[in-house]
Amino acid sequence: MIRISICVGSACHLRGAHGVLNAFIALIDKYQVQGAVDLEGNFCQGYCTEGVVIKIGNEIITNVSQEKVYDLFAEKVLGRDGT
Numbered sequence: 001m002i003r004i005s006i007c008v009g010s011a012c013h014l015r016g017a018h019g020v021l022n023a024f025i026a027l028i029d030k031y032q033v034q035g036a037v038d039l040e041g042n043f044c045q046g047y048c049t050e051g052v053v054i055k056i057g058n059e060i061i062t063n064v065s066q067e068k069v070y071d072l073f074a075e076k077v078l079g080r081d082g083t
């Protein structure tokens, strides 16, 4: 099980956390990996100027935009690079 946490604190919210969350939901649905991914919202992670901040497992990833979600998903969840 891979845990993906998306910061939904106010700074990340303003930077598009909702779009990032929706992009992950769409990909989880598309690839039918509901049983392998635990997606959750998280409160402020303390990197507000570098939002959107997400956490995959124990790894904190900053400056995530909706456009970057597919590459992250492919690398971390599907286990391949974004090409």
Ligand code: FES
Residues within 6 Å of the ligand: 007, 008, 009, 010, 011, 012, 013, 043, 044, 045, 046, 047, 048, 049, 051, 053
């Ligand atoms: S609001 Fe997301 S890190 Fe602070």
